[in-house]
Amino acid sequence: MDRDAGGRAQGLKPALVADTSRVPVSTIAAMATPPGPGAIGIVRLSGPESARITRDVVGRVPLARLATLLPMYRANGTVLDRGLVLYFPGPASYTGEDMVEFHTHGSPAILAALLQSLYARGASPARPGEFTERAFLNGKLDLLQAEAVADLISSSTEQALKAANLAMAGHFSRAAASIAERLVEVRALLEAGIDFSDESAVEDAHHLESLHAQTTQIQTEISELLRNARHGAQLARGQRVVLCGSPNAGKSTLMNALSGNTRAIVSPQPGTTRDVLTAELDLGGMLITLIDTAGLHDAEEAIEQEGIRRAWEAITEADLVLLVYDAAEEEASSVSLQRILPEAGERLILVRNKIDLVGELPEQKQSGAGPIEIAITARNEQGLDILRENMRRALVREAETDTPLLARERHLRALMEAESLVGFSDREEFGADVVETAERLRLAHRALRELTGDFTSEDLLGEIFGRFCIGK
Ligand SMILES: Nc1nc2c(ncn2[C@@H]2O[C@H](COP(=O)(O)OP(=O)(O)OP(=O)(O)O)[C@@H](O)[C@H]2O)c(=O)[nH]1
Ligand SMILES: [Mg+2]
Numbered sequence: 001m002d003r004d005a006g007g008r009a010q011g012l013k014p015a016l017v018a019d020t021s022r023v024p025v026s027t028i029a030a031m032a033t034p035p036g037p038g039a040i041g042i043v044r045l046s047g048p049e050s051a052r053i054t055r056d057v058v059g060r061v062p063l064a065r066l067a068t069l070l071p072m073y074r075a076n077g078t079v080l081d082r083g084l085v086l087y088f089p090g091p092a093s094y095t096g097e098d099m100v101e102f103h104t105h106g107s108p109a110i111l112a113a114l115l116q117s118l119y120a121r122g123a124s125p126a127r128p129g130e131f132t133e134r135a136f137l138n139g140k141l142d143l144l145q146a147e148a149v150a151d152l153i154s155s156s157t158e159q160a161l162k163a164a165n166l167a168m169a170g171h172f173s174r175a176a177a178s179i180a181e182r183l184v185e186v187r188a189l190l191e192a193g194i195d196f197s198d199e200s201a202v203e204d205a206h207h208l209e210s211l212h213a214q215t216t217q218i219q220t221e222i223s224e225l226l227r228n229a230r231h232g233a234q235l236a237r238g239q240r241v242v243l244c245g246s247p248n249a250g251k252s253t254l255m256n257a258l259s260g261n262t263r264a265i266v267s268p269q270p271g272t273t274r275d276v277l278t279a280e281l282d283l284g285g286m287l288i289t290l291i292d293t294a295g296l297h298d299a300e301e302a303i304e305q306e307g308i309r310r311a312w313e314a315i316t317e318a319d320l321v322l323l324v325y326d327a328a329e330e331e332a333s334s335v336s337l338q339r340i341l342p343e344a345g346e347r348l349i350l351v352r353n354k355i356d357l358v359g360e361l362p363e364q365k366q367s368g369a370g371p372i373e374i375a376i377t378a379r380n381e382q383g384l385d386i387l388r389e390n391m392r393r394a395l396v397r398e399a400e401t402d403t404p405l406l407a408r409e410r411h412l413r414a415l416m417e418a419e420s421l422v423g424f425s426d427r428e429e430f431g432a433d434v435v436e437t438a439e440r441l442r443l444a445h446r447a448l449r450e451l452t453g454d455f456t457s458e459d460l461l462g463e464i465f466g467r468f469c470i471g472k
Pocket of ligand 1: 187246247248249250251252253265266267268269270271272274275293294295296327353354356357376377378379380
C-alpha cells in the first residue's frame, strides 16, 4: 500500500470502497463544540449538498478556506446570528467531502436554531464519529489514525497527547504496514520454494535458513511495536496505584495528600473506609488512578468483608501497590506484607507512615532484594516528594519507551496474535511443514492489516466510531 509523507493511506481498504452501497451520500450536520454556553460555538456540515445548503442559510458560498462574516438565517427568513463561515471544498477537507464550518456566538439557543435551519434545508443529524468515519471511508485516515483522533481529544496528560499524536501522524500505521509487507515477501518466497522444489537439498536448506532469519527479524520488530503500543495503552487508560494495608494505617490520609483533596473520610476509628475509592493524579505527565481500599484484617461484619474482598481485587489488578503501615505498630506490617507480597511481587512499595510518632525523618531505604520502603508522615505531607519520585520510577520501569503509540485492546490483541504466529522455535520448526508455515505467515499478515482497517467488519467500524462524540 502506498503512503505519502503525511502518513495518509492511499487506496485503502479496497473491499470497502468497492462496495458502493457503503459510500454515504447524505449531508450531515452537528455541533462541533461541547454543549453549554461558550464564547463561540461551531457547527459543521459535510456532504455533497453542503454548498447548496450553505447558500440557503447564509446567502452565498464564501471563498474556499476564507473566514467570512455573514448573517445566518432561520428557515422562516429571520436572522438568527452573524458569524464566521468557512468553506472547505472536497477532497481537501477533513472528511474528504465538501465541508462548511459555521462559527456563531456560543449560545445553546443560537446553535440549536442554526442546526434546525440546516436540517430544514435538507441536512441530517450526524451520528457520533460520523465525520471521522467518512474521513476513513474516503481514505483520508486509516483506522489507527481515526482512533487516534478520538484519543487525542480525550487525552488528559502530556504523554498521552504525545502518544495520540504519533499514532495520528501515521507512525503506528506505517510501522504495521511495513512489517505486513515484508511478511508477504517472505511468504511469497517460501511458497515459490514449495512450487519449484527440484532444487538440491543443500539449496533448499539455505533458502529456508534465510527465510527463517527474516521471519525472526520480523518477530523482533512486532515485539518492539507491541512494547510501544502497550506503553501507549497504559498512558491512555492511566495506571492503577492501590493503597492498602491494615485498618487505621493512614491510607485515606495518604490518598488525600497525594491527590490534593479531601475525598476520602479520615478518622481515628479503624475500619473507616469500607469501599474502594478512586482519585486521578497527574504524576509528571502520567495519568494515575489512585485507589484507596478498606483496611485488610479478619473482618466479621459482612459489609467490611465485602470491602476487603474488593481491596484484594484492586491489588490483583494494580500496576503498583503501596502497602501502608503504622510505624508505631511494626507487627501489623509484617503480617500484611506476608499476605501481599505474593500478590504484588515486584509491583510493591512499602510505606512506613506516622514516623512523627516514633521521631524518625522521611527517607528511602531498601534491604537486600526486598521492596523499597519510604518513611513518611502522611498527615503533614512529609516525605511525599520521595514517595512520588519512587512511584514514578516504578511505573515508568513497567513500560517506558521513546515512542509510545496510543493503542487500544484491539491493537494489542492483533499485535500479540501476529507476534505468536511468526514465532518459530528454530529453523527445524520453520521448515518442518512449509505449507503450514506459509499459512501462519498469512494469518499474521492479516492480523497486522486489521489494525489499519484493511480487513474490518462493519460491526467493528460501528463499534469504533460509535464511541466518538457527536460532531467529530
Ligand atoms: N500522627 C499521625 N497520624 C496519622 C498520620 N496519617 C494518618 N494519621 C491518623 O491516623 C488515623 C487513621 O487515618 P486514616 O487515613 O483514616 O487511616 P486508614 O488507613 O484509611 O484507615 P481505614 O480506612 O480505617 O482502614 C487518623 O486519625 C489520621 O489522622 C500520620 O502521618 N501521623
Ligand atoms: Mg481509610
